[in-house]
Amino acid sequence: MLVNLPARLRTLLLSLVLIAFALPAFAGPFEDAIAKFANDDYSDTEEAIGVVASSGNPLAFPIISALQDGRLMADSDSKKVYVTGADGKSIDAATGQPVDSVPDSASAVRLNNRLRRSVDAAIGSLTLQSPDIATRLQAAQSVFKSHEETALEAVDGALAKETNKSVKAALGDARAAILLFKPDASEVEKLEAVATLKARGDQEAMALLTGMGDQPASVAKAAASAIGSIQSSLAVWSTVQNAWYGLSLGSVLLLAAIGLAITFGVMGVINMAHGEMVMIGAYTTFVVQEVIRTRYPGLFDYSLLIAVPLAFLVAGAIGVLIERSIIRFLYGRPLETLLATWGLSLVLQQAVRTMFGPTNREVGNPSWMSGAFELGQITITYNRLWILVFTLAVFAVLLAMLRYTALGLEMRAVTQNRRMAASMGIATSRVDALTFGLGSGIAGIAGVALSQIDNVSPNLGQSYIIDSFMVVVFGGVGNLWGTLVGAFTLGIANKFLEPVAGAVLGKIAILVLIILFIQKRPRGLFALKGRAVEA
Amino acid sequence: MLKKSTHDIAASFSRRGLFAATAGLMLGLASLTGAKAADDTIKVGVLHSLSGTMAISETTLKDTILFLIDEQNKKGGVLGKKLEAVVVDPASNWPLFAEKARELITKDKVAVVFGCWTSVSRKSVLPVFKELNNILFYPVQYEGEESERNVFYTGAAPNQQAIPAVDYLMKDEKVKRWVLAGTDYVYPRTTNKILEAYLKSKGVAQEDIMINYTPFGHSDWQTIVADIKKFGSAGKKTAVVSTINGDANVPFYKELGNQGIKAKDIPVVAFSVGEEELAGIDTKPLLGHLAAWNYFQSVKSPENEKFIKAWQAYTKNPKRVTNDPMEASVIGFNMWVKAVEKVKSTDPDKVIDALPGTETPNLTGGVSKMLPNHHITKPVFIGEIKANGQFDVVWKTPGLVAGDAWSKELDGSKDLIGDWVGKKCGNFNTKTNKCLGSGS
Numbered sequence: 001m002l003v004n005l006p007a008r009l010r011t012l013l014l015s016l017v018l019i020a021f022a023l024p025a026f027a028g029p030f031e032d033a034i035a036k037f038a039n040d041d042y043s044d045t046e047e048a049i050g051v052v053a054s055s056g057n058p059l060a061f062p063i064i065s066a067l068q069d070g071r072l073m074a075d076s077d078s079k080k081v082y083v084t085g086a087d088g089k090s091i092d093a094a095t096g097q098p099v100d101s102v103p104d105s106a107s108a109v110r111l112n113n114r115l116r117r118s119v120d121a122a123i124g125s126l127t128l129q130s131p132d133i134a135t136r137l138q139a140a141q142s143v144f145k146s147h148e149e150t151a152l153e154a155v156d157g158a159l160a161k162e163t164n165k166s167v168k169a170a171l172g173d174a175r176a177a178i179l180l181f182k183p184d185a186s187e188v189e190k191l192e193a194v195a196t197l198k199a200r201g202d203q204e205a206m207a208l209l210t211g212m213g214d215q216p217a218s219v220a221k222a223a224a225s226a227i228g229s230i231q232s233s234l235a236v237w238s239t240v241q242n243a244w245y246g247l248s249l250g251s252v253l254l255l256a257a258i259g260l261a262i263t264f265g266v267m268g269v270i271n272m273a274h275g276e277m278v279m280i281g282a283y284t285t286f287v288v289q290e291v292i293r294t295r296y297p298g299l300f301d302y303s304l305l306i307a308v309p310l311a312f313l314v315a316g317a318i319g320v321l322i323e324r325s326i327i328r329f330l331y332g333r334p335l336e337t338l339l340a341t342w343g344l345s346l347v348l349q350q351a352v353r354t355m356f357g358p359t360n361r362e363v364g365n366p367s368w369m370s371g372a373f374e375l376g377q378i379t380i381t382y383n384r385l386w387i388l389v390f391t392l393a394v395f396a397v398l399l400a401m402l403r404y405t406a407l408g409l410e411m412r413a414v415t416q417n418r419r420m421a422a423s424m425g426i427a428t429s430r431v432d433a434l435t436f437g438l439g440s441g442i443a444g445i446a447g448v449a450l451s452q453i454d455n456v457s458p459n460l461g462q463s464y465i466i467d468s469f470m471v472v473v474f475g476g477v478g479n480l481w482g483t484l485v486g487a488f489t490l491g492i493a494n495k496f497l498e499p500v501a502g503a504v505l506g507k508i509a510i511l512v513l514i515i516l517f518i519q520k521r522p523r524g525l526f527a528l529k530g531r532a533v534e535a
Numbered sequence: 536m537l538k539k540s541t542h543d544i545a546a547s548f549s550r551r552g553l554f555a556a557t558a559g560l561m562l563g564l565a566s567l568t569g570a571k572a573a574d575d576t577i578k579v580g581v582l583h584s585l586s587g588t589m590a591i592s593e594t595t596l597k598d599t600i601l602f603l604i605d606e607q608n609k610k611g612g613v614l615g616k617k618l619e620a621v622v623v624d625p626a627s628n629w630p631l632f633a634e635k636a637r638e639l640i641t642k643d644k645v646a647v648v649f650g651c652w653t654s655v656s657r658k659s660v661l662p663v664f665k666e667l668n669n670i671l672f673y674p675v676q677y678e679g680e681e682s683e684r685n686v687f688y689t690g691a692a693p694n695q696q697a698i699p700a701v702d703y704l705m706k707d708e709k710v711k712r713w714v715l716a717g718t719d720y721v722y723p724r725t726t727n728k729i730l731e732a733y734l735k736s737k738g739v740a741q742e743d744i745m746i747n748y749t750p751f752g753h754s755d756w757q758t759i760v761a762d763i764k765k766f767g768s769a770g771k772k773t774a775v776v777s778t779i780n781g782d783a784n785v786p787f788y789k790e791l792g793n794q795g796i797k798a799k800d801i802p803v804v805a806f807s808v809g810e811e812e813l814a815g816i817d818t819k820p821l822l823g824h825l826a827a828w829n830y831f832q833s834v835k836s837p838e839n840e841k842f843i844k845a846w847q848a849y850t851k852n853p854k855r856v857t858n859d860p861m862e863a864s865v866i867g868f869n870m871w872v873k874a875v876e877k878v879k880s881t882d883p884d885k886v887i888d889a890l891p892g893t894e895t896p897n898l899t900g901g902v903s904k905m906l907p908n909h910h911i912t913k914p915v916f917i918g919e920i921k922a923n924g925q926f927d928v929v930w931k932t933p934g935l936v937a938g939d940a941w942s943k944e945l946d947g948s949k950d951l952i953g954d955w956v957g958k959k960c961g962n963f964n965t966k967t968n969k970c971l972g973s974g975s
Contacts, residue, residue, distance in 0.1 A: 112823070112919060112929045113798050113823050113919070114708060116798075116799045116823060145800075203764065208770065210768075210770040211771060245757040245761075248755075248757065353586065358585075359591050359595075359814060360591065360782070360812075362814065362816060365789075365817065371793060372794055372795055382793070384757070453754065453786055454754045455782045455786070458590075459588050459591075462588075463752045463754065463782075495757075498759075499758060499762065502747070503747070503748070503749040503753060503758075504748055504750050507750055
């Protein structure tokens with residue numbers, strides 16, 4: 001029986017048995033500390049964590065990790081504290097004896113940020129020699145963050161036994177961080193520590209070096225030069241980072257504008273309801289996720305993949321309806337089209353507000369859209385990365401569609417010269433409806449992606465409509481490549497201006513630049529040449 | 536669900552459908568307004584945006600007032616008359632607020648108005664309330680620097696929210712470096728000015744304060760979050776004080792979560808994020824970030840439990856959350872009822888004079904009092920965001936804090952007080968012993 005249990009549980013059980021024999025019946029400092037968890041006072045809890053973590057008692061790890069997960073239950077009346085396991089079994093935290101049930105009056109011991117930091121530090125030093133590599137790495141990182149002197153012995157012990165390269169490096173960093181702040185560390189040790197942190201070279205290392213306070217002159221000098229070199233390398237990385245942020249913003253702009261590039265750019269319809277198509281796509285994602293949450297929770301990670309075609313169909317169908325019922329009567333009357341579509345956008349917003357309520361709707365991020373990874377010294381978030389990839393894919397598919405399919409050919413023919421196309425036997429009004437539907441459908445797809453980074457509220461579309469027009473006009477009306485280049489240019493320009501001028505001024509500066517640019521080149525970056533223009 | 540919604544949207548697109556939808560909308564509004572002349576009722580104006588950008592926040596407050604009126608009528612109304620709500624929709628359009636306020640007072644002859652959210656909407660209706668001499672209850676936390684005879688401020692002034700929050704971070708989290716991030720408009724700018732002066736008076740150096748403003752609805756937070764990270768890596772404990780408003784919060788918190796900034800590294804304390812706002816976010820990455828309010832749904836008190844139960848029953852939604860501005864509406868409404876019953880009249884002049892000194896229980900177990908400066912006393916709570924979208928109160932002020940109409944931290948206003956009882960003046964200068972009047 002005992003043999004089949006996982007190793008950790010087995011040692012735990014064994015140690016429980018041992019404790020049961022070894023522990024005398026009277027209370028020691030460990031038991032006193034445990035009782036403090038029941039006081040529901042943050043300072044008492046902090047004290048208790050310190051005592052338990054350094055007690056060397058085998059119960060320390062189960063208690064502290066239960067505290068971290070909210071499984072440490074305390075009864076404030078009887079001052080009894082219990083560790084409840086994931087399997088529903090509980091033990092008395094002071095003695096390690098199993099208990100039948102935790103009384104109802106017990107509640108989870110509460111934590112605040114300060115305590116969470118102490119818990120992390122405690123868990124870090126307790127798990128430095130865990131059999132699992134990932135746990136050890138995390139432990140080393142938490143010790144690096146807390147760099148408390150008391151952990152030095154544990155780090156040295158772990159360092160001697162460690163075989164994994166990355167864990168070893170992390171432990172080395174942790175050791176350096178501790179030594180740097182240890183008042184009685186020798187100058188040589190401190191200089192070594194500075195060198196280790198200099199090699200690490202990231203913001204956290206810099207934080208430690210700047211924050212270490214009074215040091216001997218030689219150490220202070222080495223630290224200053226280390227800070228200088230980290231700073232200059234970070235400055236280079238920050239340029240790379242700005243460029244990445246620019247690409248990412250550009251991809252969002254492109255995604256929002258790409259549908260408009262078809263309805264406005266190719267067809268020439270000033271479609272103020274474009275943003276609402278984006279919003280409808282986002283709400284489709286919400287509905288898909290709701291259905292998945294209630295019926296098929298296992299499919300949650302695929303929710304976006306399911307939402308993309310649905311959003312395309314829903315928004316596309318609405319687009320076709322709008323074209324058939326309103327816009328087709330208004331071709332060649334831009335002012336009326338503008339007013340009608342603007343009114344329509346208000347109607348759509350209010351319709352969604354009535355149906356789904358005025359408050360934001362929660363659209364969750366699937367696991368592959370959350371989090372980030374480090375590339376050198378910059379952080380790249382997965383959701384932004386996927387949106388960039390997705391945008392380029394949508395762009396490529398759209399381009400191929402216009403270039404290689406029959407519908408694409410008809411669309412280009414009709415928008416270039418309607419009468420000639422009609423004489424060639426193309427049903428122009430059908431093509432109009434489909435083109436508008438295509439533009440709207442792509443806006444719907446954009447909504448799926450934007451639901452991952454923005455609010456899903458009835459106002460979602462409004463915040464993108466101005467930017468979308470800006471991109472299309474800047475890039476050159478009627479040219480998809482222009483939209484691509486326009487979006488990325490604006491994105492990158494914006495992100496390089498933002499750190500210098502601030503978000504508000506940066507945005508204004510971009511608008512001014514565009515106005516000046518349009519004065520010089522009224523047709524945008526890539527103007528269509530030839531007879532097609534005035535058709 | 537999907538099928539039904541697309542069908543509904545589709546239906547409103549045929550031309551006739553469009554007209555029908557518009558007509559239906561107008562009809563709906565008209566029936567809400569329901570201006571049937573009934574002399575045996577007291578009319579109560581509700582001036583909250585039900586469409587446009589602010590609908591997200593204000594619709595709930597409209598529902599709250601309707602709920603309170605319903606409850607009051609069940610108890611027999613006020614002065615033996617039933618209360619009747621007159622709801623108008625100023626549509627997040629500031630000039631329209633003034634028009635609708637005028638309509639409520641002159642056409643519908645309301646006895647009192649509950650309304651506004653943004654400061655600019657309040658400033659827009661102020662002249663109307665002064666000219667027509669009516670009463671406005673304003674239920675939202677705001678930047679202060681105002682005390683008007685016709686307005687009663689039941690939300691927090693900066694010293695009832697911002698300053699205690701900063702105190703908490705300084706004492707408990709030992710924060711030494713501060714990012715003041717806000718949306719670019721009057722409330723964040725004034726609050727940050729007050730906070731900057733306060734921090735400097737506590738010995739914080741200029742280089743340890745970073746101030747950042749973003750446009751309304753800002754959605755690309757990558758640069759700013761990276762900047763905050765960088766600012767926070769100077770070896771001193773750093774915190775963000777956020778006056779970021781409304782919709783911009785969701786992408787901000789998402790970016791923080793994705794870039795791995797945890798509350799235990801750099802906590803964010805927000806003044807505009809409550810239970811309602813969190814309902815639209817996945818809160819797991821936000822665990823431990825803070826908010827400062829005068830009320831949290833999670834506060835345990837018999838009054839609060841009773842209120843939440845009745846509210847969820849009224850809205851027929853067992854998950855409907857409550858929030859701070861709702862509590863402020865409740866306090867304002869109850870104070871008005873008390874004052875009216877005291878003077879046995881709804882005449883604005885009499886009620887305005889009777890309101891200061893009126894006491895009514897708040898929902899967190901204390902008793903709030905209307906002060907001569909038309910602000911109220913309230914407790915201040917600091918809550919940490921929990922995984923279920925609620926707050927865990929980690930700190931509260933020992934007693935109630937009296938609202939300052941004029942900030943003691945700013946040079947321009949530190950000598951001013953509002954006193955509508957003794958001095959009959961909203962901006963009395965205690966140094967020169969003069970009332971500045973409406974000219975300032």
